[in-house]
Amino acid sequence: xxxxxxxxxxxASAALTLACSGDGCLRNSDCPADSECVAGVCVGTTSTTGTGTTGTxxTGTGTGTDTGTTGTGTGTDTGTDTGTTGTDTGTDTGTDTGTDTDTGTDTGTTGTTGTDTGTDTGTDTGTDTxxxxxxxxxxxxxxxxxx
Amino acid sequence: xxxxxxxxxxxxxxxxxxxxxxxxxxxxxxxxLTSGTGLSVAGASGxxxxxxxxxxxxxxxxxxxxxxxxxxLTGGFTMEMEGRVSFGLLGRARAHIPSRRRVGGYGxxxxxxxVHPFSLVGAQVGLGTAVDVHRNVALVAEGTxxxxxxxxxxxxxxxxxxxxxxxxxEIRF
Numbered sequence: 001x002x003x004x005x006x007x008x009x010x011x012a013s014a015a016l017t018l019a020c021s022g023d024g025c026l027r028n029s030d031c032p033a034d035s036e037c038v039a040g041v042c043v044g045t046t047s048t049t050g051t052g053t054t055g056t057x058x059t060g061t062g063t064g065t066d067t068g069t070t071g072t073g074t075g076t077d078t079g080t081d082t083g084t085t086g087t088d089t090g091t092d093t094g095t096d097t098g099t100d101t102d103t104g105t106d107t108g109t110t111g112t113t114g115t116d117t118g119t120d121t122g123t124d125t126g127t128d129t130x131x132x133x134x135x136x137x138x139x140x141x142x143x144x145x146x147x
Numbered sequence: 148x149x150x151x152x153x154x155x156x157x158x159x160x161x162x163x164x165x166x167x168x169x170x171x172x173x174x175x176x177x178x179x180l181t182s183g184t185g186l187s188v189a190g191a192s193g194x195x196x197x198x199x200x201x202x203x204x205x206x207x208x209x210x211x212x213x214x215x216x217x218x219x220l221t222g223g224f225t226m227e228m229e230g231r232v233s234f235g236l237l238g239r240a241r242a243h244i245p246s247r248r249r250v251g252g253y254g255x256x257x258x259x260x261x262v263h264p265f266s267l268v269g270a271q272v273g274l275g276t277a278v279d280v281h282r283n284v285a286l287v288a289e290g291t292x293x294x295x296x297x298x299x300x301x302x303x304x305x306x307x308x309x310x311x312x313x314x315x316x317e318i319r320f
Contacts, residue, residue: 024198026307027187028300039191
């Protein structure tokens, strides 16, 4: 075989190989030591680790709907009625069994036994346990209701 | 030629440990140094990727039995010299076309095995020609097609094909 044939083959081989370079990796050894060839691309194989800082807490204002049902109070009013007693316009039909601490002077006429029709101008400080009249006074309550 | 005094016609006793065995057979010993490069092809994601093969160097030693002069069995080392330098072993069998002229041709089959720093296992076939420039020296040109189907250097799920052309020198002792 003539030398020109060898020279031609060499040149053709060199041209072919140089024209086919630069197509990504074909083998793991085409990649850096910490990478491997995956689908023609070098991909790192070293896992990464790091330390992060705690993030700041979030604040904000939101709106919401209360879907609860309103309860019914069953508490006891323990407040003090400081209002002024009004005028009792009802008729006292009960029997006053309290102790008469009347210190006034009875100026009426003594009638039949049992019934005093005179006008008592004293102050009755006894306890009336049968007052069925209507109390029209007003007062202010300051009690607490728990439900 | 400086190597002419080194011409050896080695004699190998094929058997010969007892008188009943066959008479001695002679073999020619050869050494070969070639270098080359070529085209590498690999498949990935349904497409073929190509690149120039790393330049390589092959050093071989072989034997050619006198009674089977068409056959040459060699073993040697190979080294890729570009990129990540690698080393491997190479076993080959060449079938020479008998010729009385200066130019001879042959076909070959081989098993390349890279062992460091990665591994590759493959098989190869090739054609070559040798031109005698001296009684014991020849220029050689060899084209090989190799397929590497196993080893740590391959992409996952991929094989690597190489079509290389090498030139060098062969010395026959």
